Amino acid sequence: MTTTVPETLATTRTGSPGRRRGVRRPAGLPWILPALLFSAGLLYYCIGYTGYISTLDWDGAAPIQQQVGAENFVRMVQDPVFWGALRNTAIFFVVTFSVQVALGIVFASLLHSRLWFKTFYKVLIFIPVVLATATAAPVFRQIYAPDGALNELLGAVGLAGLQQTWLANGAFALAIVITVQIWHSTGVVFVLYYAAIGQIEPEVVEAARIDGAGDLRILVSIVWPGVRGTTIAIAILSAIGSLKTFDVPFLITSGGPSYATEFLGTMIYRVSVAFSDVGYGAALSVVLLLLALVAAIIINVGGRRGER
Amino acid sequence: MRFSTVRKTTLSAVAGVVLASTVLTACGGSPENSDGGSATAGTVNWWSWTPDNDLAAREIAAFNEQYPDIEVIYKKVPSDNYAAVLKPALASDDGPDVFTVNASGSYSAEAFAAYSYDLTPDVEELLGTDWESKVYQGGVDAFTVDDRLVAAQWAKVGAGIMWINKDVFDQYGLTPPTTMDEWVQVCETFRSAGLGCFREGMAGSSGFIVDTVHSIADSVETGAFQAAVTGEAEWTAPSIVEALGLLRELSENGVLDEGSVGIQQYPDVNNAFLTGQVPMVQMGTWYQQYATVNSLTAALDGAGVPADTPKITIVPIPFPDVAGSGNPSTMFADPDAGQAVNVKSKNRNAAVTFALWLGHTQEGQQVVANNMDSFPTLNGVTPAFDEIEFVDPDVQLPELQKVSEQLGQASDARSLGISAELNQAIIDAAQAMVNSDTSPEDAAAAIQKVADAR
Amino acid sequence: MFETRRLRSRIGLQLLLSVLVLPFVFPLIAMVRGSLAGAGWGNYATVLSLPLLPGFFVNSALLSAAVIAIVLVCTLTAAFGFSKLHVPGKEIFFWMLLACLTLPGVVLLAPLFATITRIGAYNTLWAVILPVAALQVPFTVLLARNFVDGIPDALMESARVDGANVVRTFWHILLPLTRPIMAAVVVLVFINSWNEFLLPLLFLQTPDQQTVTLVPQFFVGMYNNDQTKVLAAAVLTGLPVVIAYVCLQRYFERGLAAGALK
Numbered sequence A: 001m002t003t004t005v006p007e008t009l010a011t012t013r014t015g016s017p018g019r020r021r022g023v024r025r026p027a028g029l030p031w032i033l034p035a036l037l038f039s040a041g042l043l044y045y046c047i048g049y050t051g052y053i054s055t056l057d058w059d060g061a062a063p064i065q066q067q068v069g070a071e072n073f074v075r076m077v078q079d080p081v082f083w084g085a086l087r088n089t090a091i092f093f094v095v096t097f098s099v100q101v102a103l104g105i106v107f108a109s110l111l112h113s114r115l116w117f118k119t120f121y122k123v124l125i126f127i128p129v130v131l132a133t134a135t136a137a138p139v140f141r142q143i144y145a146p147d148g149a150l151n152e153l154l155g156a157v158g159l160a161g162l163q164q165t166w167l168a169n170g171a172f173a174l175a176i177v178i179t180v181q182i183w184h185s186t187g188v189v190f191v192l193y194y195a196a197i198g199q200i201e202p203e204v205v206e207a208a209r210i211d212g213a214g215d216l217r218i219l220v221s222i223v224w225p226g227v228r229g230t231t232i233a234i235a236i237l238s239a240i241g242s243l244k245t246f247d248v249p250f251l252i253t254s255g256g257p258s259y260a261t262e263f264l265g266t267m268i269y270r271v272s273v274a275f276s277d278v279g280y281g282a283a284l285s286v287v288l289l290l291l292a293l294v295a296a297i298i299i300n301v302g303g304r305r306g307e308r
Numbered sequence B: 001m002r003f004s005t006v007r008k009t010t011l012s013a014v015a016g017v018v019l020a021s022t023v024l025t026a027c028g029g030s031p032e033n034s035d036g037g038s039a040t041a042g043t044v045n046w047w048s049w050t051p052d053n054d055l056a057a058r059e060i061a062a063f064n065e066q067y068p069d070i071e072v073i074y075k076k077v078p079s080d081n082y083a084a085v086l087k088p089a090l091a092s093d094d095g096p097d098v099f100t101v102n103a104s105g106s107y108s109a110e111a112f113a114a115y116s117y118d119l120t121p122d123v124e125e126l127l128g129t130d131w132e133s134k135v136y137q138g139g140v141d142a143f144t145v146d147d148r149l150v151a152a153q154w155a156k157v158g159a160g161i162m163w164i165n166k167d168v169f170d171q172y173g174l175t176p177p178t179t180m181d182e183w184v185q186v187c188e189t190f191r192s193a194g195l196g197c198f199r200e201g202m203a204g205s206s207g208f209i210v211d212t213v214h215s216i217a218d219s220v221e222t223g224a225f226q227a228a229v230t231g232e233a234e235w236t237a238p239s240i241v242e243a244l245g246l247l248r249e250l251s252e253n254g255v256l257d258e259g260s261v262g263i264q265q266y267p268d269v270n271n272a273f274l275t276g277q278v279p280m281v282q283m284g285t286w287y288q289q290y291a292t293v294n295s296l297t298a299a300l301d302g303a304g305v306p307a308d309t310p311k312i313t314i315v316p317i318p319f320p321d322v323a324g325s326g327n328p329s330t331m332f333a334d335p336d337a338g339q340a341v342n343v344k345s346k347n348r349n350a351a352v353t354f355a356l357w358l359g360h361t362q363e364g365q366q367v368v369a370n371n372m373d374s375f376p377t378l379n380g381v382t383p384a385f386d387e388i389e390f391v392d393p394d395v396q397l398p399e400l401q402k403v404s405e406q407l408g409q410a411s412d413a414r415s416l417g418i419s420a421e422l423n424q425a426i427i428d429a430a431q432a433m434v435n436s437d438t439s440p441e442d443a444a445a446a447i448q449k450v451a452d453a454r
Numbered sequence C: 001m002f003e004t005r006r007l008r009s010r011i012g013l014q015l016l017l018s019v020l021v022l023p024f025v026f027p028l029i030a031m032v033r034g035s036l037a038g039a040g041w042g043n044y045a046t047v048l049s050l051p052l053l054p055g056f057f058v059n060s061a062l063l064s065a066a067v068i069a070i071v072l073v074c075t076l077t078a079a080f081g082f083s084k085l086h087v088p089g090k091e092i093f094f095w096m097l098l099a100c101l102t103l104p105g106v107v108l109l110a111p112l113f114a115t116i117t118r119i120g121a122y123n124t125l126w127a128v129i130l131p132v133a134a135l136q137v138p139f140t141v142l143l144a145r146n147f148v149d150g151i152p153d154a155l156m157e158s159a160r161v162d163g164a165n166v167v168r169t170f171w172h173i174l175l176p177l178t179r180p181i182m183a184a185v186v187v188l189v190f191i192n193s194w195n196e197f198l199l200p201l202l203f204l205q206t207p208d209q210q211t212v213t214l215v216p217q218f219f220v221g222m223y224n225n226d227q228t229k230v231l232a233a234a235v236l237t238g239l240p241v242v243i244a245y246v247c248l249q250r251y252f253e254r255g256l257a258a259g260a261l262k
Helices: A017-021 A029-053 A071-077 A080-110 A118-130 A133-143 A149-156 A170-197 A202-210 A215-226 A228-244 A247-253 A264-274 A278-307 B002-026 B053-066 B079-091 B120-127 B137-142 B166-171 B180-192 B208-220 B224-230 B238-252 B265-274 B285-291 B293-302 B348-360 B362-371 B393-409 B420-435 B440-453 C007-035 C041-048 C053-084 C090-102 C105-118 C126-149 C153-161 C166-177 C179-194 C198-203 C212-219 C227-258
Strands: B042-048 B070-076 B098-101 B152-159 B161-165 B314-318 B332-341
Touching: A029 A278, A029 C053, A029 C090, A029 C105, A029 C126, A071 A278, A080 A170, A080 A215, A080 A228, A080 A264, A080 C007, A118 A170, A118 C007, A118 C227, A133 A149, A133 A170, A133 A247, A133 C007, A133 C212, A133 C227, A170 A215, A170 A228, A170 A247, A170 C007, A170 C227, A202 A215, A215 A228, A228 A264, A228 A278, A228 C090, A247 A264, A264 A278, A264 B079, A264 B420, A264 C105, A278 C090, A278 C105, B042 B079, B042 B348, B053 B070, B053 B348, B053 B362, B070 B348, B079 C105, B079 C198, B098 B348, B120 B348, B137 B152, B137 B332, B152 B285, B152 B348, B152 B362, B152 B393, B161 B166, B180 B238, B208 B224, B208 B238, B208 B420, B224 B238, B238 B420, B238 B440, B265 B293, B285 B293, B285 B314, B285 B393, B293 C227, B314 B393, B332 B348, B348 B362, B420 B440, C007 C227, C041 C227, C053 C090, C053 C126, C053 C166, C053 C179, C053 C212, C090 C126, C105 C126, C105 C198, C126 C179, C126 C198, C153 C166, C179 C227, C198 C212, C212 C227
Parallel strands: B042 B070, B042 B098
Antiparallel strands: B098 B332, B152 B332, B161 B314
């Protein structure tokens, strides 16, 4: 049952279409309440509680909670591990975003071409997404161990000189964390791009071909601009995800060596659970939330502006 | 906005309730269900990070020979998660009846003292009013908080020794090193044969490297480490700085295997040693269980090697005198674990029976001793060596007995007095020594900063 | 998309695709190989012989089903409300919901400690179901709202003209059209709830309540970390999700394609 919808009636994400048509629509408040009350309710309660705890010096269990105001935040600003974590997060975001977008677009474009066994490849790329990180982490620790699969492979192809104690080196350890994350979530980026590229009209591509455009040209001039909205959405999700990173560094490198792979998430866990310094952990959480919001707003605004 | 007022009121209400409930729970004494159930029948849920399931099964089986009507259900939680799992459990009404606590760290007796039942009257009933003289004093001190005995000790552990693979040493005609130079030479021989030498894992949150730093510091000056921990001396004292420098030396002159900062003591180093790839590790007295055939077989199975892999003969040796100052190698001991009884337990009396049985009765301590992963804390109990199957009893038994005596005389503490933050600071310094060019003075200063902060 | 009319370029692209996919497959192979080390298939036998294993799978299934149900209800009603109905201050509420996307799971621990025990949900599946569902809703509402935006308003209008009230419009007109996005939501939520580890670890204490993600723990001893069985357990845990994805991937794709983030 398809109806062709005139351009003017098509709804957009922004603005309230109801007002444009001048007809009063039914009240929607009761409909959005379940999601708001349940989800936003629970999560904002947690945020509020965390904000409250961030002003305390508390170990999470004792009946005595000591009010210390902004002291936790002052301590955070002076903590080199905190700044290191932020630096790692920034590097992590830039690299994972770039590589995932590149891989995602290339995979999606390839799989929109007439090749063989496409479903097979699609599934393979997405399986890492489906596996829990807790499941895959021991495998990666084994692969990068001094006597693990990677060094074995290097030796087998005659590159024994490149063999390293990968996880013992700060820079490599961060690279490993980034690589594992890329392995784990490129599938999602791919699926989103695959859907978006599906929206590109084949006539445009045909016309370009007739004009003599090669594959690379098509990729750069047609595909890339065509999936702009998806790219922005992925940027936001990636920024938020980078700030929230916990599983991979926690399970593979425990934030080490010497905090080379420490992220805000692992720092919060270490401080709250191992040191029982729940107040400091809460302060870190508050900062994490603020940074994520700011990042989302910046990317969103920047993206909109670029559109014009 | 109406929304924020609602949020604030709810928040303060919840915070108030949480506060109130924790205060009520903290007033240990006499909860409403002070009846506590029978002392010889019931179900007792026991949570701990140690021992392993098969060892616990043996202990429970022995317990049931005396108390057949008490069912003990053991739940093992990995030590990394133990503190996080225990907190909500004890705060709720569905927590364990008996939970093991450590002498220090994030799941110490002190951390959970508010949830623990005072065991003093029951211990006195069991062993008499002079009970303190019959057990390891260190354990009594560690597990007494505000004059309440919040946990019943049942194991002590020592560190400061090393373990070697005697078969490999014999194969290359080497004797265990006692000085830095000897150690360098031994390692050269091993490495030219394609083996590792001394491997240690510094990644993760376990602090085995702290034992190594402790041993090196004691080699420089006896008791230097303990002095720094108690605050008598600073971490920036020359002995500690020299010790950190020696750690770097061990790494640079080929003694310490490369990549220690990226591997974990368990499972990486443990598996490598037990499967014969590495001849020397620094582990404590708990490692003696791998001198027994049963435990070694289970360990090899877990390491994923074929069933016919040869079982190595492990032997304890003293830590080499790397500073060359002639100071004797020391052993430092800790009460390893104590059984705490949940004040809210509905089977409290049965839980107390079990908690005390393991550490304060002859039968309980004998099973613990025979398991070989911990040392008993009740005076006068020694493992029944002739009942245990060792890989090579002639070689191993004399050395194990020496270790047992040394442990009895150990006066320094292993981890008692070291907070979680201080532990992390020492690990950080050790990592810096092996992995960067931070000077030992700066590394020591960083430790001092953390020690001062708390 | 790319030039595939000539056989040479087709093979070239196929090769490129295969080479790019290899790094994704390599760890999977390593995982299976590791799980077969030592005792080989015996590792799987040991894991499968854990007495309460079927119970764990049942609990995981219950958890996922409950989370999916809650999320679907919240998502579809909210998407309908945000997209098709009149809500004063709609965008404010929407951004309030989206802001929750920034919340990392680890931050929930402290407040949940206090609340879960207070409301008596400790050691019940609800302690995991409610937070997990709450965390999924912002993203699914985002996806679903976009999707519903793409459904022409005219359909709602003609239903109203025919005398249907809001509820009937929702049930009879909207719902059937949302099948693709429902499939996408079901797949995403299933993956996340099946794989949930931290919350079951902290709040589910007895084997009759625990989920399948806690099985590898049984093989992590104090001194012996039995890697082979941990990996075997991991493979067994991952299988249902992989199978579910393979079966549903067509619908999943369709759902995302129709409701793609523009």
